[in-house]
Every structure is written in structure tokens, then in C-alpha cells.
Amino acid sequence: MDDRATSTRADAPEAILHGGDLDRVSRRYPDAPLPWIDLSTGINPVPYPVQTISPESWARLPAKSEERALLAAAATRYGVNAPDMIVAAPGTQALLQILPRLRPRSTVAVLAPTYEEHALCWRRCGHQVRLVDEPGALADADVAVVVNPNNPTGRLLSRDSLVRLAAVLRQRDGLLIVDEAFVDLYPADATVAADLPPATIVLRSIGKVYGLAGVRLGFAISSEDIAPRVREELGPWAVSGPALAIGTRALADDAWLEQTRARLANDCRRIDALLESAGCIVVGGTPLFRLITSPNALGIAERLARHGVHVRRFPAQPSWLRFGLPGNETDWQRLAHALRNVS
Amino acid sequence: MDDRATSTRADAPEAILHGGDLDRVSRRYPDAPLPWIDLSTGINPVPYPVQTISPESWARLPAKSEERALLAAAATRYGVNAPDMIVAAPGTQALLQILPRLRPRSTVAVLAPTYEEHALCWRRCGHQVRLVDEPGALADADVAVVVNPNNPTGRLLSRDSLVRLAAVLRQRDGLLIVDEAFVDLYPADATVAADLPPATIVLRSIGKVYGLAGVRLGFAISSEDIAPRVREELGPWAVSGPALAIGTRALADDAWLEQTRARLANDCRRIDALLESAGCIVVGGTPLFRLITSPNALGIAERLARHGVHVRRFPAQPSWLRFGLPGNETDWQRLAHALRNVS
Numbered sequence: 001m002d003d004r005a006t007s008t009r010a011d012a013p014e015a016i017l018h019g020g021d022l023d024r025v026s027r028r029y030p031d032a033p034l035p036w037i038d039l040s041t042g043i044n045p046v047p048y049p050v051q052t053i054s055p056e057s058w059a060r061l062p063a064k065s066e067e068r069a070l071l072a073a074a075a076t077r078y079g080v081n082a083p084d085m086i087v088a089a090p091g092t093q094a095l096l097q098i099l100p101r102l103r104p105r106s107t108v109a110v111l112a113p114t115y116e117e118h119a120l121c122w123r124r125c126g127h128q129v130r131l132v133d134e135p136g137a138l139a140d141a142d143v144a145v146v147v148n149p150n151n152p153t154g155r156l157l158s159r160d161s162l163v164r165l166a167a168v169l170r171q172r173d174g175l176l177i178v179d180e181a182f183v184d185l186y187p188a189d190a191t192v193a194a195d196l197p198p199a200t201i202v203l204r205s206i207g208k209v210y211g212l213a214g215v216r217l218g219f220a221i222s223s224e225d226i227a228p229r230v231r232e233e234l235g236p237w238a239v240s241g242p243a244l245a246i247g248t249r250a251l252a253d254d255a256w257l258e259q260t261r262a263r264l265a266n267d268c269r270r271i272d273a274l275l276e277s278a279g280c281i282v283v284g285g286t287p288l289f290r291l292i293t294s295p296n297a298l299g300i301a302e303r304l305a306r307h308g309v310h311v312r313r314f315p316a317q318p319s320w321l322r323f324g325l326p327g328n329e330t331d332w333q334r335l336a337h338a339l340r341n342v343s
Numbered sequence: 344m345d346d347r348a349t350s351t352r353a354d355a356p357e358a359i360l361h362g363g364d365l366d367r368v369s370r371r372y373p374d375a376p377l378p379w380i381d382l383s384t385g386i387n388p389v390p391y392p393v394q395t396i397s398p399e400s401w402a403r404l405p406a407k408s409e410e411r412a413l414l415a416a417a418a419t420r421y422g423v424n425a426p427d428m429i430v431a432a433p434g435t436q437a438l439l440q441i442l443p444r445l446r447p448r449s450t451v452a453v454l455a456p457t458y459e460e461h462a463l464c465w466r467r468c469g470h471q472v473r474l475v476d477e478p479g480a481l482a483d484a485d486v487a488v489v490v491n492p493n494n495p496t497g498r499l500l501s502r503d504s505l506v507r508l509a510a511v512l513r514q515r516d517g518l519l520i521v522d523e524a525f526v527d528l529y530p531a532d533a534t535v536a537a538d539l540p541p542a543t544i545v546l547r548s549i550g551k552v553y554g555l556a557g558v559r560l561g562f563a564i565s566s567e568d569i570a571p572r573v574r575e576e577l578g579p580w581a582v583s584g585p586a587l588a589i590g591t592r593a594l595a596d597d598a599w600l601e602q603t604r605a606r607l608a609n610d611c612r613r614i615d616a617l618l619e620s621a622g623c624i625v626v627g628g629t630p631l632f633r634l635i636t637s638p639n640a641l642g643i644a645e646r647l648a649r650h651g652v653h654v655r656r657f658p659a660q661p662s663w664l665r666f667g668l669p670g671n672e673t674d675w676q677r678l679a680h681a682l683r684n685v686s
Contacts, residue, residue: 018404018579019404021404021406021407022406023406023407023408038403041404043402043403043404045402047398047401047402050396050398050401053393053396055390055393056557057557058390058393058555058557058558058589059386059388059390059554059555059556059557060381060386060556060557061361061362061364061384061386061550061556061557062557062559063364063365063366064364064366065366090433090437090559090581090583091580091581093578093579093580093581094433094577094578094581096578097576097577097578101444117578117579121578124575207404211402212401212402213402213403213404213580214399214400214401214402214403214404214405214583214584214585215401215583215584215585216405216433216580216581216582216583232467233440234437234440235436235437235439235440235460235464236361236436236460237434237436237556237559238433238434238436238437238559239559240433240557240558240559240583240586241556241557241558242557242558242585243583246401
């Protein structure tokens with residue numbers, strides 16, 4: 001990880017390997033059957049159905065009343081008492097870019113391995129970042145970052161342990177950041193957004209479970225002394241008119257979320273069976289993706305690519321592969337066929 | 344302006360009065376005829392027609408290939424040699440928030456009166472900002488900010504004078520920022536984006552002339568040493584999938600821009616005649632808005648509001664009003680009727 005400590009996106013544009021961009025892999029496997037099945041992300045492949053967007057949403061500057069409606073829906077969905085504690089942003093990544101600016105030079109501990117943009121963004125702003133393996137090591141830093149449930153391992157720290165961590169950090173004017181991008185389908189006690197601990201910022205998103213990564217809409221939930229500073233870093237009209245409308249509707253739709261929970265639970269059982277019959281060991285995941293280990297992970301990824309199936313590799317953990325879920329029966333059949341050929 | 348020098352949006356949320364948010368004015372005039380006619384912005388009321396958005400644009404993470412297509416279209420439209428010189432952002436405001444972070448503490452001269460977010464954003468980041476009345480006073484600062492053509496006055500500095508200013512600033516490692524949000528319908532020699540001077544950042548937008556402020560899409564055009572730093576401040580996936588698709592199509596549409604140019608020229612003649620017969624003196628503007636002075640500006644704005652017409656006032660210039668253009672014949676008739684009542 002030392003290389004990444006000093007590199008930035010500008011001088012090393014490929015320093016972080018992200019899922020979700022098929023351009024490169026499709027160039028490398030020009031003979032793969034089309035269309036590609038992109039299982040390289042943890043994005044729900046059956047997205048929330050986007051309503052018809054009114055011409056005014058595209059044309060007008062997003063109105064404060066529309067933003068208030070979105071924040072009210074988010075407060076209800078996330079169990080947050082005051083909508084003022086929530087700041088809407090054009091994607092969680094926009095918040096990751098901003099959070100390091102809220103602090104003077106700090107020591108930052110990131111519970112790793114995890115989504116790499118957290119460490120990169122803090123480093124870029126001059127903070128001293130350590131990747132730590134154990135939750136116990138988080139309490140020594142000024143700022144602790146936890147993705148919960150974690151991507152890609154699925155590790156879930158308990159609410160109680162996060163509340164205790166926040167209390168320790170608060171004592172030395174520290175900060176706890178909990179990225180809950182994948183928490184929507186977990187039991188209510190998995191989130192710290194409701195009944196927020198002090199000195200804590202929770203990140204939520206409609207990109208993953210709602211399957212709307214292209215909309216660019218994420219949220220920071222924090223105490224009323226922190227939230228205005230986040231809002232000020234973003235500036236006015238940060239979220240597009242259509243994103244305000246889509247988010248307001250999606251977050252209020254209890255029925256869709258329940259159906260999605262049931263469907264994804266079935267899909268996880270189905271993909272786990274496929275993976276295991278291909279000799280992979282499922283070692284982690286969330287309702288949106290599965291993490292497997294195999295001594296032959298690279299070979300599996302390459303053979304899947306030749307079948308037009310793109311999965312996520314982890315250069316620092318070469319025995320790992322992350323599988324998102326197929327979105328329709330055709331893709332399931334193609335995945336099953338491709339996996340039969342790797343076992 | 345001294346109050347604003349130290350206040351921020353967080354502790355004084357109403358410090359800057361923007362057009363485009365009807366919420367407040369409609370509460371103040373509950374008896375006004377509906378719907379409100381919002382002439383408080385300089386946004387084209389006949390927007391570029393948004394195509395059908397594919398479900399994938401909402402669902403997938405925006406792909407690098409889609410961003411490249413957008414930047415290629417922007418390079419052609421703006422006459423920029425290399426698409427790499429262009430950075431796409433979720434609205435010009437997102438760029439205003441970022442530019443002050445590219446510089447150590449600097450002296451910043453903003454040619455005023457103008458769009459107030461420029462000065463506010465630089466001040467917030469600790470820079471020393473002066474508002475200057477004359478272009479000649481810009482050359483003394485480290486950073487010079489010019490909105491060209493200016494909002495709300497319409498003042499247009501020549502390309503030659505900006506090139507000279509950039510050369511002076513460059514000599515002391517300074518920076519020229521030219522906000523060209525309203526330049527799209529001007530002759531080709533009004534922009535400095537094509538054949539960019541050194542040490543210059545040009546801002547462009549599809550919010551104003553294309554009438555798509557809700558889409559949130561703006562551009563920074565700069566040299567290949569500055570552009571990567573802007574891109575890095577924004578981070579990946581800054582622009583939504585639909586914004587990439589809409590911008591790519593809109594910027595390639597020459598015919599629409601020509602039709603819009605002709606229509607807005609007619610509309611400006613029409614509104615100027617209406618304003619003058621109401622006793623207003625048109626002292627400036629662009630093809631998208633007109634600036635008038637009247638000793639009775641406040642009274643005119645209040646009477647227009649009672650007729651459901653919202654125009655832009657300027658607390659620091661109480662004799663000014665800015666009028667955007669009506670978008671359909673009904674609104675033209677209502678504006679004409681309302682103006683007859685104020686004369």
C-alpha cells in the first residue's frame with residue numbers, strides 16, 4: 001500500500017482499480033460474447049424504477065423546497081430525528097472528497113481492507129493515514145473510518161462497538177466516519193444513523209441498494225454543528241433536480257425495499273450455490289455482492305471474462321474475487337455456464 | 344459588502360440573494376395570480392429538449408467512455424484543441440467551490456458588481472478578496488475573476504484585454520478566471536476558451552443558454568497542468584450519467600443553438616420595448632436577461648410580484664432590476680399587463 005500513500009489520481013490515474021467501468025476489460029477481451037455481464041460492482045442490478053422526469057426538473061435551478069422534501073424522506077427512511085442533520089450530495093464520492101477538509105492535519109485510521117477511496121482522499125489532503133486490520137486499533141487515531149457493512153468483506157461492526165468508539169474519539173476532539181453504503185437491507189440496529197453518536201458522520205447512498213449509481217445522490221448524516229460545514233463545502237444546488245425528485249420518491253417507497261430484500265436474499269442463495277459448485281469458497285459479502293477466495297482467482301476471473309462476465313479483482317488480495325448479482329434469468333444462465341467451465 | 348466579507352453561508356444563510364427560488368417570494372405574496380412567472384434568473388426559458396434517458400444512465404456508474412464523449416463534444420463546441428483541457432463538473436458552482444483550493448492564500452480581485460458566489464467562495468477559503476470597479480485594477484492581485492459577459496450588467500471585456508491581463512498575472516504566478524456562463528450566443532471572438540491564454544481558467548455551463556440548470560453540468564477549461572488538479576478535487580463520477588448524455592447531445596447541436604440565437608434576439612427587442620414603455624431604462628444585459636434602472640425599482644418589483652411576476656433585485660444596487668425572458672405567449676401577455684400597471 002506504500003505506493004498509494006504518495007500517489008494521487010493525477011499522476012497515477014490507474015492507482016485505484018474500481019468496478020463498474022467495462023471499457024478497459026472489454027478492450028482486453030475483444031472476442032467475449034456480448035453483451036458483457038458486469039458483476040464487478042455491488043450495485044443492485046434491478047434498480048428502483050425511475051419515474052418520468054418533468055421538464056422543469058431539468059430546466060430550473062433545484063428549489064430549496066425540493067431539497068427539503070428529499071431530506072424529509074431521507075430522515076424518515078434513515079430514522080434521523082432532524083432533517084437538518086442530513087446533507088444531500090451528488091454522490092457519496094463528493095462527500096469523501098470533502099470530509100478531509102473539515103479537519104486540521106490529523107491521524108486517520110481506516111479499517112482495511114475496504115473501499116480504497118477513503119484512504120486516498122484523506123491522504124490527498126495531507127492527513128496521515130494508517131490502514132488497520134482490527135477495530136481495536138481505530139481508537140488511537142484522530143479520525144476513524146469504518147465501512148459498515150464492509151466492502152468487500154461484509155464484516156459488520158456492532159452498533160454498540162461503534163458507539164463506544166465514537167465516545168473515545170470524541171474525548172480527544174476526534175471524528176468517526178461510518179460509510180453505510182450497503183446497510184439499507186440490514187436489521188434496524190445495524191445503522192448508527194438513527195440515534196447518532198456524538199462526533200460521528202454517517203454516509204448513506206441511493207447508488208447501491210436502489211441501483212441508481214448514475215443518479216449521483218448520497219447523504220452525510222451528522223450532528224447539527226458538523227452538517228452546516230459539510231453543506232457549505234458543497235455549496236448551493238449541489239444535487240440535480242431529477243436526483244432530488246428520484247431520491248424523494250425512492251426513499252419513501254417501503255414496499256419496493258421489502259420486495260428487493262426478499263429478491264436479493266434468494267439471489268444470494270442462488271449465487272452462493274453456483275460459486276460453491278465451481279469450487280469457490282464464499283467468505284463474505286452483503287445482500288448485493290459475494291466475496292470468494294480461491295487459489296485460482298486470477299484464472300477464474302480471466303475465464304469468466306472470456307465468457308463476457310466481468311467480476312472484481314483485488315490486486316492486493318490476489319486470491320479474492322467479488323461477484324455482484326445477475327439482474328435477469330439470461331444473465332444467471334450465462335453466469336452458471338461460465339462457472340461450469342472454470343471448475 | 345463588508346458584512347459579507349466575514350459571513351459564511353452557514354451562519355448567514357440568506358447572505359446572498361439568488362434568483363431562481365420562488366419559495367420565499369410566493370410565501371410573501373400569497374394572493375398573486377398563479378402560476379408564478381419566474382423572471383428572476385438568466386436561464387433560457389425554452390430549454391434544450393432533453394432526450395429520453397436510458398435506464399442504464401440512471402443505474403450504472405457513469406463510464407469513462409461517456410465522459411470522454413462529453414468532453415469531445417465540449418471541445419468542439421468551445422473550440423478547445425485538447426479535450427483533456429476540459430473538466431466536467433456537476434454545475435459551475437461545484438467548480439467555484441474548488442478553485443480557491445488550487446492556490447495558497449492569495450489576493451483576489453473580482454470585477455464587480457457581479458455574481459456574488461465568486462467572492463464568497465474565495466473568502467471562505469481564507470483568501471483576501473477585493474471587489475474592483477475597473478478592469479485596470481484587476482492586474483494588481485494574484486488572482487483576477489471576471490464574469491464575461493458580466494451578470495447582471497452585460498459588460499464584455501475584449502479578448503485582447505483578457506489576454507493582456509493573463510500575461511501580467513502569469514508573470515507573478517497568478518491566475519485569471521473568466522466565467523463565461525453567458526457567452527454561448529456571442530461572436531466567436533468573445534470567448535478566451537479557444538486559444539486559451541496561459542494561467543487562465545475559463546468556466547462554461549449548459550445551465551444558462553441551454554436552459555438546463557437542473558441538470559447540473561458545467562466545465563472548467565484550463566491548461567494541461569491545471570486541469571488534472573481540478574479533476575482531482577472533484578474526484579471520480581462527478582457528473583451524473585444523464586448529464587453526460589444530455590450534455591453530449593446538446594453541445595453537438597448547432598441548429599438548435601442558431602434557432603435559439605434568433606429567438607432570443609427577437610425576445611430581447613420585445614422585452615426592451617415593454618420595459619421602456621413602462622418607464623424603465625435598459626442599461627445592460629445579455630441575450631438572456633436585461634438590466635434596468637429606475638428610481639422606483641423596489642416599487643416596480645413589488646407590483647410585479649403582486650401580479651405573480653418575480654424579477655431579480657439587488658440589495659446593494661437598489662435602483663436595479665434584472666428581467667429574464669418569458670418563455671411563452673401567455674407569460675409575455677401577463678408581463679405586458681403587469682408592466683402597464685407599474686408605469
